[in-house]
Amino acid sequence: MPEAPEAEALASFLRTRLAGHAVTEVELVEGRALKTRARPLDELIGRAVTAVTRHGKHIDLDLDGVHLSLGFGRAGWATWEDPPEVEAEPALPPVAALIARVVFDDGVLGVTDAGEWLSVQLHVADAADDVPSVAKLGPDAADPAYSxxxxxxxxxxxxxxxxxxxxxxxxxxxxxxxxxxxxxxxxxxxxxxxxxxxxxxxxxxxxxxxxxxxxxxxxxxxxxxxxxxxxxxxxxxxxxxxxxxxxxxxxxxxxxxxxxxxxxxxxxxxxxxxxxxxxxxxx
The missing domain is CATH 1.10.8.50 (Helicase, Ruva Protein; domain 3)
Structure with a gap:
């Protein structure tokens, strides 16, 4: 589902919502989605978001130097749950299977996949371009400078x-x-x-x-x-x-x-x- 315009909208939302907020808990529901098995999502706990960037159809969260890369593939997307005292945004329909949850001190980021086969990929890395699918990307189609x-x-x-x-x-x-x-x-x-x-x-x-x-x-x-x-x-x-x-x-x-x-x-x-x-x- 997501292409550059939707991924950019998601990155903008996360940039505004997560800047300075720390991860308090993680849950990996579908283990096949995590491509960096030697680096579990647990590495993110206690780290605060310092930047959110988009790379093509990928989203990168920089958490004090440890990066969480979200590759949504064809059927992946995200959900956001506000804290209980704030009215929450409606979640995706239940047809989208939950892949992972990253709990922050100000809400919960969910990663889902609605496809017949798994298309979501998660990476924990030291830099965005350490992720192979990000490193090989060409120029960005939504960049006004693309001539x-x-x-x-x-x-x-x-x-x-x-x-x-x-x-x-x-x-x-x-x-x-x-x-x-x-x-x-x-x-x-x-x-x-x-x-x-x-x-x-x-x-x-x-x-x-x-x-x-x-x-x-x-x-x-x-x-x-x-x-x-x-x-x-x-x-x-x-x-x-x-x-x-x-x-x-x-x-x-x-x-x-x-x-x-x-x-x-x-x-x-x-x-x-x-x-x-x-x-x-x-x-």
Missing amino acids: RAMLAEAVSGRRKQLKALLQEQETLAGIGNAYSDEILFAARLSPVVHAASLSDDEISRLWSALHDTMTAAVIARRGVPIAEQKAAKVRAMRVHGRAGEPCPDCGGLIEDIPGTKGGGQWCPACQAPIETSDHATPG
Whole structure:
């Protein structure tokens, strides 16, 4: 569920709420989620939060030099419980399995996973980039400094479908299944065309769509309660998850992207026709 806009909203909330607050208790419910077995969550007890940063779709909590990295994967997310004397924010629906709890002196951070297989990863490390999945991240897709020149370099010579390339975290961090569909719809580009085949004009359109889509989403998710982030994201989608519905621009039918088994959507009438010569294996 979380991509850069939702992860940024969560990081902003935790930054405001947890700065200076210490961990009093930890609970690891699903042991497979902790990837640093030699460094248990117990290391966090007694340490106070000094910084919260986002790295692509990952959140890093710096607790006096010991870092807790939260990698949510496709189905992970977070919950927050206020202290009993303060009215609590609604929790996620019970379909999300609890993975871990980190109890602070001012509330409880929960980590959940609603998928059929475990996608959440927790790491206890000395630095954010000690986590392999963070260390290999490319430039951040939501960074206003990400330029057209950087995008042109990223697509140059790449015989990879655009949708797959946008989701490749080593190339561009923070974009997942949903926003890749939205960006390509805004750019009026086929999700299965090869990145290497893009013209200068198409690169410019893709960069503008990427910048505008991610900027707007970050602003829109700001201040939305954690428990409402998923619903807010779903409501904002113009084509993703809307197969069978009319296109919001042309009125044509939104369809599943060929080869994605329903995992991605597009408007064939608005986006460039699929050329057989441009096909590549999805992913």
